[in-house]
Amino acid sequence: MSVEKINTLVVGAGQAGVAMSEHLSLMGVPHIVLERSRIAERWRSERWDSLVANGPAWHDRFPGLKFEGISPEAFPPKERMADYFEAYVDKLQAPVRTGVDVQSVERHVGRPGFKVTTSAGEFDAANVVAATGPFQRPSIPNIVPASAPLHQLHSSAYKNPSQLPEGAVLVVGAGASGSQIAEELQKAGKTVYLSVGEHYRPPRAYRGRDYCWWLGALGLWDEVKIQPKKKHVAFAVSGYEGGKTVDFRRLAHQGINLVGVTQEWNDGVMTFQPGLVENVAEGDRAYFDVLRDADAYIEANGLPFPLEPSAWELLPDPECLVEPILSLDLAAAGVTTILWATGFKFDFSWLKVDAFDEKGEPFHKRGISAQSGVYFLGLPNLVNRASSFIYGVWHDAKYVADHIVLQNDYMNYSKP
Secondary structure, three states: OOOOEEEEEEEEOOOHHHHHHHHHHOOOOOOOEEEOOOOOOHHHHHHHHHHEEEOOOOOOOOOOOOOOOOOOOOOHHHHHHHHHHHHHHHHHHOOOOOOOOOEEEEEEOOOOOEEEOOEEEEEEEEEEEEEOOOEEEOOOOOOOOOOOOOEEHHHOOOHHHHHHHOOOOEEEEEOOHHHHHHHHHHHHOOEEEEEEOOOOOOEEEEEOHHHHHHHHHOOHHOOOOOOOOOOOOOEEEOOOOOOOOOOHHHHHHHHOEEOOOOOEEEEEEEEEEEHHHHHHHHHHHHHHHHHHHHHHHHHHHHHOOOOHHHHHOOOOOOOOHHOOOOOEEEEOOOEEEEEEEOEEEOOOOOOOOOEEEOOOEEEEEEEEEEEOEEEEEOOOOOOOOHHHHHHHHHHHHHHHHHHHHHHHHHOOOOOO
């Protein structure tokens, strides 16, 4: 069987892989992008039906292509997002090959480069970019056994309320996915319990500007994660129903029962950690910090933005904050489903190089691995807060492409 040679092989044709291809093309680097399914497949088949982008159309896009037929302030639905990436690939004439599963990447012995084994044959690549993103393998805590008399599913398998059995639902995780799904289920007539931990909940918009605008104006997109080992804090932001602030007090007053961090399941009784009140209060403090910073920015720059006093108002504490639920007999409460909105784990099992820590997380600096020729793109906080968003991954890809060009120059140098 023949082996195809290529300078740079990019794995994954989501937003990271497409951005990588654009910059490699601009710099004249021969490359291919391999995608095991369709372009932007996760937007199409691994998200719920009503999902929209978390940022408005003017922001959640690449610099080279605007959304057509949609207001710049609107939040594109998931199908439009997937179509957008396909249109961008067509515009770039990017060398994307779909339906190709990358099975393993191994460093050659005694010479530079990598042997890449795929469902479509073998490749010989000088560089490999892992652009598979952060949503690789659903993460479900080992709390409730699979044999429990409950319907359990991860948020990546959820489509709409009609797929769930009759009965109440416990949604575990209150980030962007969990908070939106919980509200959708409650509006569909379900009794919902929402397990809330530490979170960051910014205003969706303030004084006439979307939060994405404020992130740029206040320099928050450029924030670097200073403590890489600090535990993850859920990012609760939503474009749901035209975009609105995720407010857990509002959700509780709508009828959603807030509970603390899901801790233990014992013979049908779920216990929750204390700390719900403190976590909600901390989320409120972070919210008000953004408002104060925005007000200071407006005043310092003399901007004629309208006042918004209602943004400073909090609803009264609901009963679930006054008397937090610390344990719940699921059967007695009518809970028949647990929906785990608990995020994802990395799965780089195909990348057989020494570039990971004991948890399987990549060692890198701005996407450049300690293993020469291996690169990562599209991961949370790869460089800064923006790195897992379309806006940020495009800029990160340019940095990685620059490094690939430099390394190619070194490898091709011949002493006169």
